[in-house]
Amino acid sequence: MEKLHHYARLVRLDRPIGIYLLLWPTLWALWIAAEGVPDLTILLVFVAGVVLMRSAGCAINDYADRKVDPHVARTKTRPLAAGLITPTEALGVFAVLGILSFLLALLLNGLTIALSLVAVLLAATYPFMKRFHHLPQVHLGAAFAWAIPMAFTAVTGEMPPLVAWLLFLAAVLWTTAYDTMYAMCDREDDLKIGVKSTAILFGQHDRLLIGILQVLTLLLLAWVGILSSLGGWYWLGLLVAAGLSVYQQWLIRHREPLPSLQAFLNNHWLGMAVFIGLAVDYAF
Template identity: 90%
Template sequence: MREKLHHYAHLVRLDRPIGIYLLLWPTLWALWIAAEGVPDFTILLVFIAGVVLMRSAGCAINDYADRNVDPHVARTKTRPLAAGLITPQEALGVFAALSISALLLALLLNSLTIALSIVAVVLAATYPFMKRFHHLPQVHLGAAFAWAIPMAFTAVTGVMPPLVAWLLFLAAVLWTTAYDTMYAMCDRDDDVKIGVKSSAILFGQHDRLIIGILQLCTLLLLAGVGILSGLGMSYWLGLLVAVGFSIYQQWLIRHREPMPSLHAFLNNHWLGMAVFLGIAVDYASKADSVTIGAFMTLLSLHYV
């Protein structure tokens, strides 16, 4: 049983939490902006746990979908399902258990968020199969990862997400498409041989240019979010750091080599963190200003 649990942990990539981080940061962006500061603690815990569960479920269904492909790719041939350490039925069972757990967790939220959570499961379940049908499965992954944003707004506000939420959603979709294309560049040669489709194959020699355009659009949309949300200097400093990371990622993929492309993909964890810290610090500073202002008002009234 211990050995099986070890294989299940590898199946859902608990040893490689980068996917959790990349799903977590946009979720936290949305929660903080929706709440205009620190969100309700229960909602925050539900979303953090949901991120871990849904990313893990996505890994399980991804390996099931790629069970006949992964053994032929150098980077993935040692995964538990590809190596024959667990069965396809077990992978499906893990996906089902994690997805049901995430849906049960969503029952702690309001009815609108529960309805949106069903869409999240559908997106996560269908993404791995898209690479058989079209060259932009990365966009589908972007929608799956970004769907936590409208869910976060409905969880906090109880109403349909406003314009700023959908701008943030679009920014997350484009950002995910950009960094997952970097990831796809690592397997491009193997994918061409096997017949698997990806944005890296579709973009071809224009991959760096298109990734750069996606990065620029992401940053512009995040700037729009900052303006509409009335975010201040801390946010803009965080966004400036994100610009620096984007430029660094372009430098890493300049020769289109697998390992530097993988490092560029991994670097997006820090980009997402920089944006979140900018949001969190900005709202925290505003809260401090309000607290100080209220204290001074009460003090003046006392002396009057």
């Protein structure tokens, strides 16, 4: 039982924020593709897939960072960094979760199954990017947003239309913005150990560039709303999302670790606001 507890912490089941941040764009895509509530089987497959893939991503992330995490205050108590599980066990957890995710995808059509292979590749490679370039947050954005074209192909059986790729781009920019807030928490430690991030790349312009990313995200979501002929409830959801973006800017105004973490966490509510606007709009 103790080992299972360590595995649960490895995949962050005690910190579900990553599940939420991956879930909301997935639900946006499913509702827009289906023009309302999607098929129940497809919905359940994607919700379960979100949980499994996010968990798998955490496992491979900790494996990739096994020599780095012990030197970072926020991550040194993670099970692998603390020596509570072995690197081989972490790889095993990643493999099992990845296989389960692929088996789930087999319940969908062939085009979606093909796209799911890209999803696994993005999830497996993301944790290693911070060693090669300063844009791992963009790579994470692509990994999180890849559920969007998959959702469209699952619902329609066809290649995703323009609106899907606009939604994909919005999700990539949004993820880059909030994960930069997250990276601001570790910036000092990352500079010492040589780990790269957008927080380091943006430097003193971090708040400005995060703000630009937030504005572009909202503009793309507005374009999606126009192309999808969405009504007042959706625009109300976007207005709430805009207000939350301003609040996040206020939180990171002094670039302090704890408020930056709170700004990152607040994006759960932003994603939810957009989804509620979407769901209510389609319902009425």
